[in-house]
Amino acid sequence: MSRVLVIGAGGVGSVAVHKMAMSSEIFSHITLASRRREKCDAIAASVLARTGRVIDTVELDADDVAATTALILALKPKLVVNLALPYQDLNIMEACLAGGANYLDTANYEPRDEARFEYGWQWAYQDRFKAAGLMALLGSGFDPGVTSVFTGYTRKHLLDVIDTLDILDCNGGDHGQPFATNFNPEINIREVTAPSRHWENGTWIEGPALAHKQVFDFDQVGPRNMYLMYHEELESLANFYPEIKRIRFWMTFGDAYLKHLEVLGNVGMTRIDPVMFEGRAIVPLQFLKALLPEPSSLGPTTRGKTNIGTIATGLKDGMQKTVYINNVCDHEAAYAETGNQAISYTTGVPAMIGAALMVTGKWSGAGVFNMEQLDPDPFMDMLGKHGLPWQVHDLPAPLAF
Ligand code: NDP
Numbered sequence: 001m002s003r004v005l006v007i008g009a010g011g012v013g014s015v016a017v018h019k020m021a022m023s024s025e026i027f028s029h030i031t032l033a034s035r036r037r038e039k040c041d042a043i044a045a046s047v048l049a050r051t052g053r054v055i056d057t058v059e060l061d062a063d064d065v066a067a068t069t070a071l072i073l074a075l076k077p078k079l080v081v082n083l084a085l086p087y088q089d090l091n092i093m094e095a096c097l098a099g100g101a102n103y104l105d106t107a108n109y110e111p112r113d114e115a116r117f118e119y120g121w122q123w124a125y126q127d128r129f130k131a132a133g134l135m136a137l138l139g140s141g142f143d144p145g146v147t148s149v150f151t152g153y154t155r156k157h158l159l160d161v162i163d164t165l166d167i168l169d170c171n172g173g174d175h176g177q178p179f180a181t182n183f184n185p186e187i188n189i190r191e192v193t194a195p196s197r198h199w200e201n202g203t204w205i206e207g208p209a210l211a212h213k214q215v216f217d218f219d220q221v222g223p224r225n226m227y228l229m230y231h232e233e234l235e236s237l238a239n240f241y242p243e244i245k246r247i248r249f250w251m252t253f254g255d256a257y258l259k260h261l262e263v264l265g266n267v268g269m270t271r272i273d274p275v276m277f278e279g280r281a282i283v284p285l286q287f288l289k290a291l292l293p294e295p296s297s298l299g300p301t302t303r304g305k306t307n308i309g310t311i312a313t314g315l316k317d318g319m320q321k322t323v324y325i326n327n328v329c330d331h332e333a334a335y336a337e338t339g340n341q342a343i344s345y346t347t348g349v350p351a352m353i354g355a356a357l358m359v360t361g362k363w364s365g366a367g368v369f370n371m372e373q374l375d376p377d378p379f380m381d382m383l384g385k386h387g388l389p390w391q392v393h394d395l396p397a398p399l400a401f
Helices: 011-021 037-051 065-075 086-099 126-132 146-158 185-192 233-240 255-266 284-291 331-338 342-359 376-385
Strands: 003-007 029-034 056-059 079-082 102-105 135-138 161-171 196-200 203-207 213-218 222-229 246-252 275-277 280-282 305-316 319-330 367-370 390-395
Touching: 003 011, 003 065, 011 029, 011 037, 011 331, 011 342, 029 037, 037 056, 065 086, 079 086, 079 342, 086 102, 086 126, 102 342, 126 367, 135 342, 146 161, 146 233, 146 305, 146 319, 146 376, 146 390, 161 213, 161 222, 185 255, 185 284, 196 222, 196 233, 213 246, 233 246, 233 367, 280 284, 305 342, 319 331, 319 342, 331 342, 342 376, 376 390
Parallel strands: 003 029, 003 079, 029 056, 079 102, 102 135, 135 367, 161 246
Antiparallel strands: 161 305, 196 203, 196 246, 213 222, 222 246, 275 280, 305 319, 319 390
16 A cells, blocks of 8 residues: 655646556555646546546645655655745655655755755755654756666676766657746756856866757757756766766757747846736746746647657776767657656656555665665666666767767
8 A cells, every 4th residue: 555645736746647547566556646636626527537546636735744744644654745936845755754754856955046956965865764663855847857777777787897977868749839948948048047067077067058069869859959957867967976976957949949949048038036017026037937838738749759868988998988868758749648748757756666566565775865875777667667778879089079
């Protein structure tokens, strides 16, 4: 009997709950809680129609620690799966400690008033989770998440030493909208407009946002411009794999997306500090979010594929090798299965898998864990079986840039 409480009824929450419902042998009771009950009920109706399973729904403001604790105490879930926003992470971790539940999320904590995300705030919970005998698993999405597990798998099976690691995230999908983000617009725009940062020889090298471009030919997508960016898994990978000399993250963006972003930035619409408008304070980025399409509404029109993976160079049996592990996910196939596009799908499936490994005890421990600290094998095994097949390619040479 594994009772889980999922918080957050966005695109990622929807996929995770659909996938949990499809694995009734692992997840016997599922409750979906979110800020707006109607969003939970719409997902529950879709789950019932697609899988025949009934899930419970609850309205919850997860910033209210007392309310979340009360819900945990009432439901007694083995695990709370946090698929709300990064702002809620610490509050939900507090509620898990107070209510005695394990914790999982897909994005690290970020304060609302500062576009800064780092693991420090959540790693600070190490002793309290350990003392409570509870496990907190951080970053069980695709990136972070699957990319972290790909790195662990590379180190366990493919290379004896990793020298360099590049994470390549390509969304080759087209949603048909002039401008939209494929996950929460506020979080997405804060991430993309931050200065770039990568790890090299023991230090962080910073540069302006979206200034370093390379072209890469992605399998089943084709050549795309990708940009050097900071991404949260760089911090934990640099921490847990000190042998890696250089770790970089690249994401593809189309010219139209970047043009819109530049204009929005220039006119102040991506600001996160409050400005006065007609006598009341508004945050421009939050106002912009209200104007943009909800990511979960893009599913029906999105065509094309995502291709996300890791390229590692290093030594195997004394020989230099370059290995590439990636997954290709089709937006239309993801939509047909769960009613959500591939960005939500590639995040929601790993959230379900991390949850499955925790509730079945295949991944266990007391304290706060990042994905790359755990055995990659059971996770890699489930990825293929639950809709995200992966391939290993030996590349003839390292990346030329
Ligand atoms: P959405 O904005 O679509 O969904 C977030 C959901 O959380 C919404 O239903 C929202 O409610 C709900 N929510 C917001 N605040 C609260 C609150 N205080 N209490 C309860 N519920 C709340 O986002 P996504 O589904 O696209 O993303 C979910 C998470 O996944 C984010 O943290 C995102 O950063 C992360 N992510 C991780 C990725 C990875 O690969 N690791 C990739 C993509 C996303 P309402 O509907 O009322 O607004």
